[in-house]
Amino acid sequence: MARVRIHGGNPLHGDVTVSGSKNASLPLLAAALLIEGQSIIENVPRIDDIDAMIHMLRSLGAKCEFIDSSALSIDAADIKSLSAPYDLVRKMRGSFYVAGALLGRFGEAEVPLPGGCVIGSRPVDFHLNGFKALGAVVQERHGVMRAQAEKLTGAHIYMDSRYRSVGATVNVMLAATLADGVTVIENASREPEVLCCQQFLEDAGADIRGIGTDILVIRGVEKLDGQRFRSIPDRMEAGTFLMATGAARGDVTVHSVEPRHMTTVLEVLRAAGLQVDVDTDSVRVRSEGRPRAFEVTTAPYPGFPTDLQPNASVLGAVAVGTTVIEETIFDARFNYVDELNRMGSDIQLKDSVAIIRGVPKLYGAPVEATDIRAGSALVIAGLAADGYTEISGAEFLARGYENLEGKLQGLGAVIESARNAEDDKARNAWNR
Numbered sequence: 001m002a003r004v005r006i007h008g009g010n011p012l013h014g015d016v017t018v019s020g021s022k023n024a025s026l027p028l029l030a031a032a033l034l035i036e037g038q039s040i041i042e043n044v045p046r047i048d049d050i051d052a053m054i055h056m057l058r059s060l061g062a063k064c065e066f067i068d069s070s071a072l073s074i075d076a077a078d079i080k081s082l083s084a085p086y087d088l089v090r091k092m093r094g095s096f097y098v099a100g101a102l103l104g105r106f107g108e109a110e111v112p113l114p115g116g117c118v119i120g121s122r123p124v125d126f127h128l129n130g131f132k133a134l135g136a137v138v139q140e141r142h143g144v145m146r147a148q149a150e151k152l153t154g155a156h157i158y159m160d161s162r163y164r165s166v167g168a169t170v171n172v173m174l175a176a177t178l179a180d181g182v183t184v185i186e187n188a189s190r191e192p193e194v195l196c197c198q199q200f201l202e203d204a205g206a207d208i209r210g211i212g213t214d215i216l217v218i219r220g221v222e223k224l225d226g227q228r229f230r231s232i233p234d235r236m237e238a239g240t241f242l243m244a245t246g247a248a249r250g251d252v253t254v255h256s257v258e259p260r261h262m263t264t265v266l267e268v269l270r271a272a273g274l275q276v277d278v279d280t281d282s283v284r285v286r287s288e289g290r291p292r293a294f295e296v297t298t299a300p301y302p303g304f305p306t307d308l309q310p311n312a313s314v315l316g317a318v319a320v321g322t323t324v325i326e327e328t329i330f331d332a333r334f335n336y337v338d339e340l341n342r343m344g345s346d347i348q349l350k351d352s353v354a355i356i357r358g359v360p361k362l363y364g365a366p367v368e369a370t371d372i373r374a375g376s377a378l379v380i381a382g383l384a385a386d387g388y389t390e391i392s393g394a395e396f397l398a399r400g401y402e403n404l405e406g407k408l409q410g411l412g413a414v415i416e417s418a419r420n421a422e423d424d425k426a427r428n429a430w431n432r
């Protein structure tokens with residue numbers, strides 16, 4: 001298990017640049033499968049989830065190659081397999097997007113069901129209902145979904161009213177782009193990552209109305225054309241640096257961000273008493289003392305993102321007063337709380353609400369990350385804490401954050417990877 005070691009207590013100072021968005025790039029990679037030719041996607045983050053998606057595309061026959069540090073060329077002219085390997089879907093739910101793209105282009109897809117994961121049950125029933133509405137015959141056997149249609153036909157689809165689903169919106173949209181006739185998707189997600197995919201498809205020749213709204217009208221087209229397209233910045237990575245500066249204190253400017261994607265997050269930082277200055281594509285945050293307590297409820301965009309909820313908890317953990325955070329998207333997204341409490345925070349859970357009584361100090365401890373965002377929350381806690389923190393399960397960080405350690409080191413943090421048995425020796429030396 002990969003580990004990260006942090007010696008906390010140093011304020012963060014300086015400038016940091018965010019990478020392209022993981023959750024926007026994953027749909028773009030799948031969308032490239034709809035195109036019989038080459039797509040070039042710029043600003044793709046170099047992270048393990050993208051590597052897994054590239055493996056997935058290659059296993060289907062697409063040619064994928066980075067042509068510079070973040071521009072990925074995908075040539076899907078010659079797709080040989082319509083069956084996605086189990087181990088890749090199991091590793092990373094985002095790879096389920098290939099279902100909509102394969103079904104949309106070839107009328108057939110065989111993709112293992114991704115199953116639950118540590119942040120909650122995460123079913124794919126909305127995706128499958130959408131495929132069925134478009135006329136596909138969908139079967140689930142032995143954990144594998146098989147979808148088939150002579151030709152998909154446009155339909156009126158009302159996405160489930162309990163949740164707006166990012167994944168189902170993308171998957172059904174991918175399937176509908178080349179379908180016969182008009183598809184209307186109501187209660188669609190409006191996340192910037194979804195909008196990014198809509199723009200990619202539109203630039204490639206898709207006919208999509210209502211881009212960025214919750215009602216999409218997709219008129220199927222014959223084919224899409226290859227193009228060069230730039231993915232959006234990662235608003236979750238940006239949020240992590242901003243929250244880290246709030247919790248560990250300091251003065252940091254985060255560059256290459258899209259501030260209008262972050263309105264609610266910036267509101268929360270200001271409510272926590274941080275000084276936030278916004279420029280065209282950067283955000284500067286300053287924090288000298290302890291933050292103030294605040295209240296947050298996660299919600300679909302433009303609400304506060306569930307992916308930054310664990311980071312916000314750490315800010316609340318060191319704030320003056322009692323912070324209240326309600327999680328409304330995933331039923332098990334507080335799984336990091338016990339670990340944080342081992343570092344001295346005072347967080348009590350009541351169903352989907354965390355009551356966080358701020359403490360003056362966190363203390364370093366050995367802790368374990370169980371998902372990507374729990375991992376970054378523990379990193380922030382380690383940066384804010386007195387002493388030494390060792391985070392196991394750090395492979396989750398590599399799944400979602402490009403060079404997180406290097407970027408934090410650039411801000412003055414004392415953080416490094418610890419991947420082998422020599423670590424204990426080094427750790428003891430460090431503690432002396």
Ligand code: EPU
Pocket residue numbers: 022023024026093094120121122123124125126127128163164165166167168305306307329330331372373400
């Ligand atoms: N849901 C269903 N049935 C479905 C689909 C979703 O009940 O068929 C429920 C989910 O269980 C959840 C809610 O709907 O309670 C919303 O889930 P959504 O489908 O929007 O999530 P997702 O598409 O599986 C993406 C991101 C997540 C992010 C969520 C919410 C990717 C690859 N993943 O997941 O990101 O938390 O949207 O914004 O885009 C992460 O990056 O760490 C991460 C988990």
